[in-house]
Amino acid sequence: MMRKITFRSLLCLAVLLLSLLGLQTHATAQSQIVITKEFDYIEQGTVGIIKVVGTDLAGGVAVIFDRQYPFFPTSQGLACLISVDMSQRIKEYPIKVTLYQVDGNAINWEDTVKVNAGGFIAEPSFILPSNKLNLLNPVVQENEDLRLHSVYGLVTPQRFWDGPVIYPLNGRIGSPYGSVRTYNDGQSRRHTGVDLSAGMGTPVAAVANGRVVFARDLDIHGNVVVIDHGWGVYSSYSHMSAFYVVPGQMVLQGDIVGLSGTTGRSTGPHLHWEIAVNGIWLDPIRFARVKLPN
Numbered sequence: 223m224m225r226k227i228t229f230r231s232l233l234c235l236a237v238l239l240l241s242l243l244g245l246q247t248h249a250t251a252q253s254q255i256v257i258t259k260e261f262d263y264i265e266q267g268t269v270g271i272i273k274v275v276g277t278d279l280a281g282g283v284a285v286i287f288d289r290q291y292p293f294f295p296t297s298q299g300l301a302c303l304i305s306v307d308m309s310q311r312i313k314e315y316p317i318k319v320t321l322y323q324v325d326g327n328a329i330n331w332e333d334t335v336k337v338n339a340g341g342f343i344a345e346p347s348f349i350l351p352s353n354k355l356n357l358l359n360p361v362v363q364e365n366e367d368l369r370l371h372s373v374y375g376l377v378t379p380q381r382f383w384d385g386p387v388i389y390p391l392n393g394r395i396g397s398p399y400g401s402v403r404t405y406n407d408g409q410s411r412r413h414t415g416v417d418l419s420a421g422m423g424t425p426v427a428a429v430a431n432g433r434v435v436f437a438r439d440l441d442i443h444g445n446v447v448v449i450d451h452g453w454g455v456y457s458s459y460s461h462m463s464a465f466y467v468v469p470g471q472m473v474l475q476g477d478i479v480g481l482s483g484t485t486g487r488s489t490g491p492h493l494h495w496e497i498a499v500n501g502i503w504l505d506p507i508r509f510a511r512v513k514l515p516n
C-alpha cells in the first residue's frame with residue numbers, strides 16, 4: 223500500500239536531511255535562518271568558519287573557550303571566524319551562538335566544537351649572540367606581547383580584503399608556526415608565526431588589503447609592521463631592515479611594506495610572518511588556504 227506523503231512528513235524529512243548535512247535551521251516568522259559549521263573539527267592554530275544564511279540579520283556572537291567571537295555581515299547573511307590558540311586543550315567544547323535580527327528578536331543555537339592537535343614540532347636550540355642576550359629577559363618579552371596584543375585585540379567590523387591571503391615573499395619555511403624553541407639560557411617559547419627564508423633586503427609584500435596600524439622598532443620583533451585587514455584579522459612582518467609604511471596608511475595586497483632583515487631577536491636574515499585572528503596567533507601557512515565567505 224502506498225503511503226500518503228503529507229506536508230508534515232516532507233518537512234520532517236527536510237529537517238532530517240539538513241541535520242545529516244550538519245546544518246541547523248531556525249524557522250522564524252520573518253525568515254529562514256540556516257547555521258552551518260564549515261568544519262568537522264578545528265586544529266590548534268587554525269580557524270573554523272561558522273556561516274549563517276538568512277535575511278534580516280543584524281549581527282551575532284559566538285561564545286567558546288570563554289571568549290567572544292563576533293559575526294560579520296556577508297552577502298548571504300553572517301559569518302564568524304573561530305580562531306583556536308596553539309595551546310588550546312584537545313577536546314570537545316560547547317559553543318553558544320546568539321544571533322540578532324533587525325526586529326530585535328534573538329536566536330540561540332548551541333552545539334559543540336572539537337579541537338584537534340596542530341602537529342607542532344620541537345626545534346634545535348637557538349643560540350643568540352651575546353649582544354642580544356637581554357632579549358631573553360621575560361619582562362621584555364611580556365611587555366612586547368602586551369603591546370602587540372593591544373593592537374591585535376581591536377576588531378574592525380569592516381572587511382578590507384577578499385580572496386585568500388598571499389605569502390609576503392617567496393621563501394622556504396625555515397621554522398614553522400607553533401614550534402617549541404629553546405634559547406641559550408634554557409628558556410623555551412612557542413613560535414608565534416612562521417619564518418620564511420630571505421636574504422637581506424628582500425621586498426616584503428602585504429598579504430592582503432588593509433590598513434597599517436603599527437610600524438616601528440621593537441626589542442624582539444625588530445622593525446615590525448602590522449596590518450589590520452578587518453574582521454579581527456591582522457598580519458605582521460618582523461625583523462625587517464627597513465619599512466616603508468606609516469600607521470593609518472591603506473595598503474593593497476602585494477604592496478611592498480618593507481625589506482627583510484635581522485633586527486630584534488633574530489639570528490640571521492629572514493622574515494617572521496604572523497597572522498592573528500580575534501587576538502590569537504594562527505598558522506599563516508594554513509590561514510592562506512582559508513576560503514572566506516563573500
Ligand SMILES: [Zn+2]
Pocket residue numbers: 397413415416417493494495
Ligand atoms: Zn619567527
